[in-house]
Amino acid sequence: GLSLSARPDDVPVESLAKQEALVAHSKSAARVQSFVRARKSKLEARKKVAKEMHEAAEYAEERRQHRTLDAFLLALRDKAPEALERRFARTSAIDEWRRSGWPATMEIEEGYLGLEVPDPPTKDFMIDLMDQLYNRAKCESRPNSLAAGAVPIEAKGGIRGLVHLKYALLLAVRFLDSLRAMPTVVHVSTALTTRITVVGDIHGQLRDLVHIFRHNGLPSFDNPYLFNGDLVDRGPYSVEVWILLMGFALADPFSVFFNRGNHEDMSVGALYGFVAELEHKFGRLDDDMGAAKLYEVYQACFAHLPVAHIVDRNVLVLHGGLTDKLRTLDDLKHIDRGLHPNLSTPHLRLNSKHVSTHDVLKDLLWSDPVDDDDDASTACLPNEHRGNGVVWPRGLTDAFLDAHGLGVLVRSHQCKEHGFEILHGGRCLTLFSASNYYSEGDAENDGAILVIEPPSSAKILTYRTTTHHTAFRSLAESVARLERQALDKVEATLCDYRLVLADAFARLDPDATGLLPLDAWAAAMNDSVPIKLPWAHLAHKFVRLVDNATVDYEPFLRKLRVCGDDDDDDPATPRRHLNETLLRRRHELTYLFKLLDTDSNGQLDQTSLCRAADLLNHLSAKGELSFSQHDVNSFLKQLDIDNDGTVSFNEFVTRLSTSEASDRILLDRAGSFFSGASSARNSNATLANSTRP
Secondary structure (H helix, E strand, C coil), X not given: CCCCCCCHHHCCEEECCCCCCCCCCCHHHHHHXXXXXXXXXXXXXXXXXXXXXXXXXXXXXXXXXXXXXXXXXXXXXXXXXXXXXXXXXHHCCHHHHHCCCCCCCCCCCCCCCXXXXXXXXXXXXXXXXXXXXXXXXXXXXXXXXXXXXXCCCCCCCCCCCCECXXXXXXXXXXXXXXXXXXCCEEEXXXXXXXXXXXXXXXXXCHHHHHHHHHHHCCCECCECEEECCCCCCCCCCHHHHHHHHHHHHHHCCCCEEECCCCCCCHHHHHHHCHHHXXXXXXXXXXXXXXXXXXXXXXXXXXXXXXXXXXXXCCEEEECCCCCCCCCCHHHHCCCCHHHCCCCCCCCCXXXXXXXXXXXXXXXXXXXXXXXXXXXXXXXXXXXXXXXXXXXXXXXXXXXXXXXXXXXEEEECCCCCCCCEEEEHHHCEXXXXXXXXXXXXXXCCCCEEEEEEECCCEEEEEEECCCCHHHCCCCHHHHHHHHHHHHHHHXXXXXXXXXXXXXXXXXXXXXXXXXXXXXXXXXXXXXXXXCCXXXXXXXXXXXXEEEECCEEECHHHHHHHHHHHCCCCCCCCCHHHHHHHHHHHCHHHXXXXXXXXXXXXXXXXXXXXXXXXXXXXXXXXXXXXXXXXXXXXXHHHHHHCCCXXXXXXXXXXXXXXXXXXXXXXXXXXXXXXXXXXXXXXXXXXXXXXXXXXX
């Protein structure tokens, strides 16, 4: 059967774009090469550290948001179950909408200049659409500040205006029909084809998708693809990637297969960019006749995606990994996937019969392997880095594959420098296909795909794509840019925790000398912020070192105050703590309050705000937060500019997401709602302490 060596040097790895190598023959050239290699080695070491910072910031954001959302949604289930019922009821309404002929009966407004999409789509049309979208993307290309963080930037124009909402809906409902007929675990064979290509995370990077198709061939019956989840979020063209793949799958059946990833989940997409991009390109989600229904159909499509594929009865392909909660793949055969649209959040409406299935599915999408080939145990541990899923050891890989008569596990879910990583004695392959994931520079990670060919061979193809403005960057320039982006991402989080850090340093320095031992400073950093890094080793990048063992932390705090635009130097001021907390929680607040906006009209009235106050009170420990009716009325009065009795939360969150001085006035207004009689409470009794992990 197919087996992959645990040593990367023995893995058949090729390049999609082969380049000629220059060979130096003279001694002088050898000396130059030695110098270049030494310099390159230093740059590679710097790149590795920068990538670790990127990854630490990404996982910290995931971990914090999951804990906050889990707590809030559990409270929502207990305190406002009707809000959840109204939300979930919409997903079961798709078939009811279609009985009247929708979406075919939708009108296309006069003056529409976009494409007329055939139903069903043809392969020629999909190729033409891909070319047009790629050309648009090249025109729109600029440095991608989205990277891997949770803060969505404004989406690129892409498909907007090129494909009408009606056509997007027709494509989606037809694709949903095909998914409903698919089993949870799909068996595929290369006996009738020349090969099958497995693609890892794409994350909305259209340039990578087009590069793969151009160099590895378009999807067809004899050149099929299996996309292993995480098609959307973070990249600027998630909608385009999703629509193209749906279209190719419909145009040429059995040419494109899908596994669900952890980002094929609208509760995740609301935080990491896909939902915002969907609104940007197809309209506001408060339009019940249009974009809101596209959201619902996409959510249903995500829920009905298969979870695993088995290739040639030998290769198991799934997105995240294994879990000791799953005894056999047969346990997945009869589940109702439609009951699990939101796997990243608690099982809010499931009875006990479905709870274990929910947890198993979540683990399969969120888990990571333990990087220890000597660990023969089969027990999993919670995935503390992500806050979801588990980490599993080599022993479970061997036991699970052997029990099912399988040879290799192929999974994705993690960015790897060379686009792939082989663990667990060659039986666990991580495959990541989004190249230059953290940066559009040319010094980042490769993307990789796996081509499985009959009877039992495979090869890994690697590549790296860039936009035109980064194609000629030197290694040193690219590493420097990657470092700047990593530092900016970490410092942005530190700004959110500046007052917490000031409190921690003040406790360690009661005489206010402005100096701390390096190890004490590093320990305070790890205890105060969610990003876990070797702070002592990285101290020189953030603070001034008086000597090798002493930190001058005052300039560091001053820099954080400037980035946070603090107008109050006293970190103990309750209002400043509160405003920092609101800013830090702006993305969770966006999602959480959209849940409360049960009629999807983009407005929160007094009833919704009262429910929010009740939920926040419920979340706080020992009743520290007590929001009264007076607090709600005060909040509504100060933000209700047009005096219509409602608050536009979209506008509120947009302003809350900025750090401009003029917008900080809104933070103070919001503080009057969230703090209430804060002067009568201890400064530690804030939302930060009740929800921050």
